[in-house]
Amino acid sequence: MNMLTDNDTISAIATAVGEGGIGIVRISGNKAVAIANRLFSSKSGKQAARIVSHQVVYGDIIDPESGETVDEVLLILMRAPRSYTREDVVEIHCHGGPVPLQRILELTLVLGSRLAEPGEFTKRAFLHGRLDLAQAEAVIDIIRSKTDASLKTAVGNLSGLLSTEIKHLRHVILSMIAQLEAAIDFPEEDIEEAAAADVAQLIIQVQADVDKLLATAQTGRILREGLATVIIGKPNVGKSSLLNALLRETRAIVTDIPGTTRDSIEEYVNIRGIPLKIIDTAGIHETTDIVERIGVEKAKALVKQADLVLLLLDASMPLAPEDRAILELLAGQQAIIIVNKSDLPPLLDFTALEQYSGNRLVVRTSITLGEGLAELEEIIANLVYQGQVSQGEAAFVNNVRHADALRQTNQRLAEALATIERGLPPDCVVVDLRAAWEKLGEITGDTIGEDIIDQIFAQFCIGK
Structure with missing residues (x-):
């Protein structure tokens, strides 16, 4: 299969936008070496066209029209087919500021390349048979891991x-x-x-x-995109504290005032290698405050969209009508019930909880003391992998x-x-x-x- 009919030489900045120690301009195609030959002046006087493939050479990028030195660089020439695209590829490693990178890219365009389209280097690798499509798609998954x-x-x-x-x-x-x-x-x-x-x-x-x-597929999707996880519960039950404990740093606002979190906070959390796209929602309760009411309604909607719901209850408080209403929201959802503040004198009726929980997993925690979090992480990992072999051992x-x-x-x-x-x-x-x-x-x-x-x-x- 070969749909590659475009013989253009392409170039692009291959490193992230912004300042950095090193930036890379990548050129691929049959004019790549000729373009490098016009731009690059090695300290040894060797022309780019005579550089041995896959060797790094130190020199300068020179504007051929003005003779001005643009930047000190390292140049790597990779001759076809021993390159990422299986075409002649030149990489110019310069200082990682936006100005030198843009200047060098502009010079490659002036000398006969065109700006690469998104993913075009990998697309050429696929069309030239270096990668199949599943492997090519894995490239972007690596970048986004x-x-x-x-x-x-x-x-x-x-x-x-x-x-x-x-x-x-x-x-x-x-x-x-x-x-x-x-x-x-x-x-x-x-x-x-x-x-x-x-x-x-x-x-x-x-x-x-x-x-x-x-x-x-379900596990693979979660590893790729994250497990959409919603934390719900009454105000001041410890939702933001749980998020911070899982993050192992403070990102959400935590206070003793009920209703502090009025919107949702979304973070990625690493739970034993599993990315949880975790959302800390506003506390679900009856309220006349219009801002809080919008947050509560949004929390209810997020529950229906979640892969996993973490419901927090307070062990030091009796099971309230609001708790029972929240439990009813879990119908048809994968959920774990977390009974927090277990270090305090218990007032929660666990027999009543069983009647409403639908035989869901219950974990007792004291987030302030760090108790029960390891068990919670183990349960989440088991839910995701479901007894499958660990990643890396099979497709x-x-x-x-x-x-x-x-x-x-x-x-x-x-x-x-x-x-x-x-x-x-x-x-x-x-x-x-x-x-x-x-x-x-x-x-x-x-x-x-x-x-x-x-x-x-x-x-x-x-x-x-």
Whole structure:
């Protein structure tokens, strides 16, 4: 598959916007070396075109029109195909201020390159066969990783853990197609029946393998995007203190005055490698204050959208009507009940709590003393992984597009199995199997339209 018809040389700033010790301008394409030759003057007098591939050379960037020195730099030339894009690539490592970076980028554009589109370097790596589409998508996941666990998942997919599984399944489906097509070419009835029976068993095995991958999708999505977690409870029950304890630093306002948090505060929290996109909401209670009322209504809406709800109750207070109302909000939601202030004399009726909790997990904590937090983190980790092997040991599906393709693959396989069970001819089964094979190919990019590819790479940053 090669849709690369654009022979333009592209360039872009590959480092983050702002000041830094080092900034990088990246150039890729058949004019990359010639552009570097016009701009770069090495301290040894060697021209860029004569630099050995993959060696670092010290020198200056010179404006060819004015002869002015723009910056001292290190230049790395990576000749095709031993580069990220499999084209000639030049990287200019300069001082990391916006002015030298912009000046050098402008000079590359004047000398014949064009500004790269978002993700175009990685797109060229894909189109030149250096990466498949699942691996290319893992690049942006690495950039956006929020914890070590999400990074390991992304690196595993970049190294080809998921792609290897998908290619194996496609190979098995292709062997089924070949077996059925052989039976079509030799239409003796007993051969067709035997081939159909063999293929039916293989379909069941592939369905099981696809189901295993799909079982990782929820965990993979959470590792990639974060577990949307909402903290709810009455005012002054310890919601902001819990957020600060999980963050291990003070970000939310914590006071002894009820109703301090009037809006929601969103933070990412690292819980044993799992990124929790945690939202500390306004306390849910009856109020006449218009600002507080808006916050309360927003909290109720967030509960319905959450992956996980952490409900805080006060062990030193009886179960109030407001607590029971909050418990009713949890219907259909994954939730953990945290009974805080367990170091104080207990007044909470746990028997009454059981009647309203719906057999949900209950953790007793004293956030001020740091008690019960380790148990809470363990419970959250178990909910996310659900007994699966840890990331890095197997492929994780962490992309909605991939999960959707796998679900559609299983649907096509189910249709193929039903076709066999109805005793229809092998060529009808082949149609369903080929559809499943193509759906799996969408994950690796072997069978996907250019418009989808453009849409995927448009999510990348410029320079990657």
